[in-house]
Amino acid sequence: MNKTIGIPRGMFYYDYYILWEEFFKNLNTKVVISPKTNKDILNRGISTCVDEACLPVKVFHGHVDYLKDKVDYIFIPKFISLYKREYCCPKHLGLPDMVKHSIEDLPEIIEPIINLRNTNKTFKKAVLETGEYFLNSKKDILKAYDLAYGKWNEFNKLMCLDLININEIGLEWNGKQKLKPCVEENYNKTILLLGHTYNIYDNYINMNIGKKLIDNNIKIITVEMVEEIISRHYANTLPKRMFWTQGQKIVGSTFSLIDRKAIDGIIYISAFGCGLDSVLLELVERKAKDNNLPFTLITIDEQTGEAGVNTRLEAFLDMLDWREKNEDNISTYG
Ligand code: SF4
Structure with a gap:
């Protein structure tokens, strides 16, 4: 057998x-x-x-x-x-x-x-x-x-061609959604859902953030959709070499998306106490700030309650809407 x-x-x-x-x-x-x-x-x-x-x-x-x-x-x-x-x-x-x-x-x-x-x-x-x-x-x-x-x-x-059914990467949001360019699909916004794969793609521990964004007609990008050659190129622009492979991917991909103006905001999902993220977060947040790009951090641990995540998410999405109507007058940090 x-x-x-x-x-x-x-x-x-x-x-x-x-x-x-x-x-x-x-x-x-x-x-x-x-x-x-x-x-x-x-x-x-x-x-x-x-x-x-x-x-x-x-x-x-x-x-x-x-x-x-x-x-x-x-x-x-x-x-x-x-x-x-x-x-x-x-x-x-x-x-x-x-x-x-x-x-x-x-x-x-x-x-x-x-x-x-x-x-x-x-x-x-x-x-x-x-x-x-x-x-x-x-x-x-x-x-x-x-x-x-x-x-x-x-x-x-x-994944890099942005053509894969998001359901196949374990997200199971609606089972049908194809990731296509924002304009074609008429999404409200494009958000980079940032973090380690096991935080982004595990719906239970991240309180279904992906589904919540999709319900708000938001297109989601993840760092897996950025080609490695591009993310490494951008990671190499850091003054000090990034010696964590996960850091290369997270920081390099984010920098490339910000520079290409491909996203309207960033939601970083991080596990409480993650040593790597404490460094990566700082780099990403600084770059977002320099480019006046909305950024929010959602920290998860076994005590995280869904109500708290919902409140943060709603506040962030409201802030994106307000900024659209009142350019530059609203803080970029949710
Ligand atoms: S400490 Fe951070 S990078 Fe390391 S396994 Fe935990 S979440 Fe992942």
Whole structure:
């Protein structure tokens, strides 16, 4: 019988789920993905994870806890570095160890090390180590990976062309909305929904902000829609090199959208206590201010109430409307 692999729907899941799911399916493995975050998963995360962790890490623990009795293996890569001379947040690096220390009775964890800081060659090793749990042939494993990579790459290109159905990236807003240029679709405004993928695309922890914006006829842009070559170009304009890969993407994409005047405002969703965001926020907010662009921050943790998020959002959208009617007289900060 085919072995079963569990993929927790949290952290880098939102960046790589197409790649991982396809890869494991190509290895003839049964893939089980934990359900969308819900109250039960959040509670499991809160009760198993250490208090000091950020919300996305707690949520990730909840997803692992959900999967642990249902699969033969759980896939938790250890992300150290995705680019030369760059790093991921230390929480990604320590994720498999944290989970193993916090949750009892786990099945075997498949935890390939992704460390491209010095060379890309280590990546092949990580792919083979993972594949060897399910297939013996190195050639077949690499073929399975190449096919999956092709599909993932195609998806990313579609995101950049702004043509993909937003539903496919896990948002499930109305299931139909295609992202097309603002004018064509008659949107009221275009807003950059900014932050780490696991905050932007997890509707439960962000209190459905995406749906609320769409209900207000707002077009949403996310940093995944900006081509990497462009975001890196803009990130390189910073006086000091950004050595967090997530920072390159968030700051570079935002700068490019501001300079191209492609957005009417920015909503930054940040997990309480996120060390990376404390730096990224400062850079983005300063650039928005210099360009007189409305900006608001919504901080989320397990205590966040929907009423508070709604109030902030409404105030921000009202402010955008007022500014349109009374140019320059209204503060740009919600
Ligand atoms: S970048 Fe921030 S939100 Fe993401 S894992 Fe690290 S501390 Fe948590």
